Amino acid sequence: MYSQNRNRTVVIGGGLAGLRAAWNAARAGQSVVVLERSPYLGGRCASFYDLPSMRWLDNCPHAFLDCCDGVREFFAQTGLIEYWKPEREFYFYPPDKPATAAPRPFKESDRLPGMLRLAPVLRSLKFLSWKERLRIIFDLMSIARQKTFDGSFGQWLDKRKTPPSVRTRFYEPIVLSALSCSLDRPCYEMVRKVFVCSFFEGRNRWNCFLPTIPLQELFDVKLSAALQNLGVEIRRKCTVAELERGKNRIRAVTLSTGERILAEKYVLATNFSAAQKLFSPLASLTDSYQTESISCVHFWTDSPFLPTPHGVFPDRTVQWIFSGDKDDLGYYYRGVVSGTNCWQERKNGFKSQVRQELAELNPEAKILRLETLHWKDAVCVPSVEWTMARQLWFEQTPLPENLELAGDWTNLDWPSTMEAAVGSIRN
Numbered sequence: 001m002y003s004q005n006r007n008r009t010v011v012i013g014g015g016l017a018g019l020r021a022a023w024n025a026a027r028a029g030q031s032v033v034v035l036e037r038s039p040y041l042g043g044r045c046a047s048f049y050d051l052p053s054m055r056w057l058d059n060c061p062h063a064f065l066d067c068c069d070g071v072r073e074f075f076a077q078t079g080l081i082e083y084w085k086p087e088r089e090f091y092f093y094p095p096d097k098p099a100t101a102a103p104r105p106f107k108e109s110d111r112l113p114g115m116l117r118l119a120p121v122l123r124s125l126k127f128l129s130w131k132e133r134l135r136i137i138f139d140l141m142s143i144a145r146q147k148t149f150d151g152s153f154g155q156w157l158d159k160r161k162t163p164p165s166v167r168t169r170f171y172e173p174i175v176l177s178a179l180s181c182s183l184d185r186p187c188y189e190m191v192r193k194v195f196v197c198s199f200f201e202g203r204n205r206w207n208c209f210l211p212t213i214p215l216q217e218l219f220d221v222k223l224s225a226a227l228q229n230l231g232v233e234i235r236r237k238c239t240v241a242e243l244e245r246g247k248n249r250i251r252a253v254t255l256s257t258g259e260r261i262l263a264e265k266y267v268l269a270t271n272f273s274a275a276q277k278l279f280s281p282l283a284s285l286t287d288s289y290q291t292e293s294i295s296c297v298h299f300w301t302d303s304p305f306l307p308t309p310h311g312v313f314p315d316r317t318v319q320w321i322f323s324g325d326k327d328d329l330g331y332y333y334r335g336v337v338s339g340t341n342c343w344q345e346r347k348n349g350f351k352s353q354v355r356q357e358l359a360e361l362n363p364e365a366k367i368l369r370l371e372t373l374h375w376k377d378a379v380c381v382p383s384v385e386w387t388m389a390r391q392l393w394f395e396q397t398p399l400p401e402n403l404e405l406a407g408d409w410t411n412l413d414w415p416s417t418m419e420a421a422v423g424s425i426r427n
């Protein structure tokens, strides 16, 4: 057992929120211990060791937008930013054609002033008519003006009578990429925030950063080393079973082994389902908490599959494909299917559906191996109900004075992402 230490912070959960909390506390001179249930750090930013290709593969590609200042700053401070590469262009592939020829890139003009810089972006959406593209301009102008709406983003589009083709071919891929859920689920304000920050607040803020090394190496090796250099103690395979509450304070944490750890301050930075078991007042939020799942398709082909580093595929099952490198098994690619909440349905027949779609996208490239990986409860959905319930809960629930709650689900400002996790740390 650790004896009472005035200067000690215990961080429960070694995901990005917990690691950010540990970094801040250690830099503020605290003695910090991170308790992580699994054998690795990084939480949902995870990789697995793939035996056939004998390498670490990410469970799912993780990207962040240029406007995610919290993540960028944290990665810069910890020396990780050099392992993230910015993509300055997106490639929207037409829904009804094979993906063998590169489409016009979705990119801003460096020369045109103000919002005019976005004009080339619209030119890249060739699969939409000019009338539909004009529609997008009017929608975006309204989004910029209208700060609130009492409903979901999908309901807002319904009210504006935005045509289905614009919904599925423009908004759906963007909302699925940024919030991992379909248009009808998130509240209007959260989607607006993503549009405002990424398209309206400055040049190229929608550019996206992708890791150049596996997430496991980034977080479990490099970030772990940076934390240890600051004196942070990291305990993996260490499950917290109980938060012992005294009057207005947390007294200790008890591990599943029975060990007790005392500290001055505690940061509960687990995912929501673990947090509400450890801190019972959160149970009142369980009914309004909603999640979405994300699936990742790992596949290898005998020849290059895409002519671009990545592709966005509106109106398809696989919404994004990222090109990897060539290994002993062939050319490696990762496809992302966000918002797969109908996970049980998808499980049966999902793989063959994806295989067929990939064969249509590039009939010449033979698929040598294809694996699908589903992550249930991947992200928290910022639905109208959840957003209101969570806000009320935080306003009305007094927390023990030495407890901080952290994690992507606690962040009221940004959808459930790495940015939300890192930005959930207030101290």
Ligand SMILES: Cc1cc2nc3c(=O)[nH]c(=O)nc-3n(C[C@H](O)[C@H](O)[C@H](O)COP(=O)(O)OP(=O)(O)OC[C@H]3O[C@@H](n4cnc5c(N)ncnc54)[C@H](O)[C@@H]3O)c2cc1C
Pocket (backbone or CB within 6 Å): 012, 013, 014, 015, 016, 017, 018, 035, 036, 037, 038, 041, 042, 043, 044, 045, 059, 060, 061, 062, 063, 064, 238, 239, 240, 241, 269, 270, 271, 274, 294, 295, 375, 377, 378, 379, 406, 407, 408, 409, 416, 417, 418, 419, 420, 421
């Ligand atoms: C498949 C997938 C794809 C995604 N893609 C993106 C993307 O492209 N871009 C993006 O920004 N975000 C993406 N996300 C979301 C992002 O991964 C999460 O929002 C973020 O990692 C959440 O971090 P967190 O620290 O809040 O929670 P977690 O990462 O869930 O960390 C919580 C930690 O707490 C630990 N824990 C739980 N219970 C206990 C206990 N009792 N004792 C000790 N430890 C405990 C868990 O093991 C875990 O390590 C994706 C998520 C998934 C699943």
